[in-house]
Amino acid sequence: MPRSSPSPADPLRFGTVGAPQTTPKPGGTPLAIAHSRALGLDHLEIAWVQSVRVTDEACAAIKAAAEQHNITLSVHAPYFINLNSQTAELMQKSDERLLAAARKGFLAGARDIVFHAASYHNQPPEQVYERVREKLLELTAILRAEGVDVILRPETMGKPTMFGTLDEVIQLSRDVEGVLPAIDFAHLHARDGRHNTYEEFRAMLKAVEDGLGRRGLETLHIHLSGIEYGPKGERQHIPLNEADFAYRELLQALIEVDARGTVGVEAPEPFHVADALTLQATYRRLRAIHEGNVIVPLEDEA
Numbered sequence: 101m102p103r104s105s106p107s108p109a110d111p112l113r114f115g116t117v118g119a120p121q122t123t124p125k126p127g128g129t130p131l132a133i134a135h136s137r138a139l140g141l142d143h144l145e146i147a148w149v150q151s152v153r154v155t156d157e158a159c160a161a162i163k164a165a166a167e168q169h170n171i172t173l174s175v176h177a178p179y180f181i182n183l184n185s186q187t188a189e190l191m192q193k194s195d196e197r198l199l200a201a202a203r204k205g206f207l208a209g210a211r212d213i214v215f216h217a218a219s220y221h222n223q224p225p226e227q228v229y230e231r232v233r234e235k236l237l238e239l240t241a242i243l244r245a246e247g248v249d250v251i252l253r254p255e256t257m258g259k260p261t262m263f264g265t266l267d268e269v270i271q272l273s274r275d276v277e278g279v280l281p282a283i284d285f286a287h288l289h290a291r292d293g294r295h296n297t298y299e300e301f302r303a304m305l306k307a308v309e310d311g312l313g314r315r316g317l318e319t320l321h322i323h324l325s326g327i328e329y330g331p332k333g334e335r336q337h338i339p340l341n342e343a344d345f346a347y348r349e350l351l352q353a354l355i356e357v358d359a360r361g362t363v364g365v366e367a368p369e370p371f372h373v374a375d376a377l378t379l380q381a382t383y384r385r386l387r388a389i390h391e392g393n394v395i396v397p398l399e400d401e402a
Contacts, residue, residue, distance in 0.1 A: 110387075112354065113172055114380035115143030117323065117364040121372040129158075129208075130165035137169035141376060145174045145364040146210060152178065152200040156207055163209035172362060174212035174253075174321060177201035183235040184218035184228050184263065191235075198239060198252070206248045212321050212362070214282040217254040217272075218263035228263050233275050240278035251280050253321050258287035258334025265291075266304055270311040281308070282321045286345050290329035296346050301353035309357070320361030324350075324379055339371040340378060351383045355390050 119132035120139060129146055136144045146162070148154070166173050178197045185191040202213045218232050232254075240252060254272055257264030266288060269281040288304070289296045295304065308316040326343025328335045340347060363383075365376035 110142065110384070111358065111360040112320075112322075112363050112383060113142035113361075114363045114365065114376055114383065115141045115145065115171070116372055116376050117145040117176060117366045118147035118149075118372075119144070120376070121369050129162045133162070133165040133169050133171045133173075136171055139373060139377065141380065142170070143172045143174070143362045143364065145176055145214065145362075146205070146208065147176050148201055148204075149176050149179050152197065152204050154204050154208070156204075159204055159207035159209075163207070166209050173205075173208060173210040174214060174362060174364065175201050175205035175208070175210045176364075177213055177215040179216060181215050182218050183232045184221060184223070186221060195235070195239060199242065202239075202243055202250045202252065203246070203248055206250050211250055212253050212280075212282070213250050214253045214255055214321065214323075214364075216257060216262070216264070217269075220261055220263055225263070225265075225268070229268060229271070232263060233272060236272060236276045236279055240276055244278065250278075251319075252278060253280055253282035255282040255323070256284050256287050256291075258284070258290040258327060258329065260291055260333055266307060270308060270316075273312055273316070280312070280316070280319060280321070282323065283308070284323035284325075285350055286323070286325050286327040286343070287334060289345060290327045290334040292333075293329065296344070296349075298346070298349040298353055301346075301350045302357070305353055305357050305359065317357055318360045320354075320359050322361065322363045323366060324363055325366040325375070337366050337368055339367055340375045347379060348382060348386070351379070351386050352390075355383070355387050 115136055120135055123132045123135045133144055181194045181197050185194050198215055205213050220228050254269045256266055273280045326338045326340045326345055328338045367375040
């Protein structure tokens with residue numbers, strides 16, 4: 101089984117979004133956690149993207165496995181969340197899905213709850229922002245009252261019809277206690293075809309620091325992947341080696357600002373694990389070079 105050198109001191113902890121696709125069957129999250137550690141990864145984002153159907157006992161088993169294997173956890177909440185839903189019934193269901201992901205994620209030992217915040221529905225972005233902000237003030241208050249200590253992380257989105265620019269998620273994090281961004285850099289690139297150079301990555305990271313202070317750079321939650329996109333933004337995830345995403349430049353920028361946090365990698369089969377290990381290994385290599393460490397090849401590599 102492939103293994104990357106364990107390095108729990110890495111400022112950025114890499115893992116997959118969803119169980120690694122090489123996890124032995126019949127699988128389950130505790131086994132995915134153990135397999136992530138065997139691969140040398142340090143993080144796992146639990147993909148409850150269709151629904152949250154997990155017992156408290158199962159959550160306890162997930163938490164125990166993560167502690168045993170020193171794997172940090174996050175949760176991707178169901179896709180069917182829209183804090184700008186157009187009917188009261190849909191809004192109630194949306195609220196329930198996000199609250200369920202937060203409650204069960206907390207029991208499972210996850211602190212970061214990633215979600216897709218809203219659609220614009222052809223409404224002015226400023227109007228949608230206010231509605232999303234009010235909903236998050238309401239939902240974070242409910243979770244605090246219940247003692248559910250999690251961070252809700254609205255994700256930057258890859259289509260211009262979706263709420264989730266970098267400025268929007270930074271401002272939400274300023275306005276609502278218990279909210280921080282989930283920054284998908286490939287989504288931001290796919291959204292407008294830009295944001296894919298070292299200078300642009302540094303500018304985005306500066307925007308995070310300007311908006312949230314050093315805390316923003318020391319508590320990052322990032323998604324990385326290759327993405328195919330067109331005039332309307334994101335189409336689908338693709339392998340890194342088929343994408344134009346400048347991930348080395350992004351990793352270099354993250355290293356130079358001493359970014360810390362977690363990185364979840366999304367890729368189609370059979371590249372899921374390979375892309376996660378590639379990103380982790382590239383990060384470690386660039387970081388070693390940045391720190392001036394000399395990497396001497398082994399005799400059989402020379």
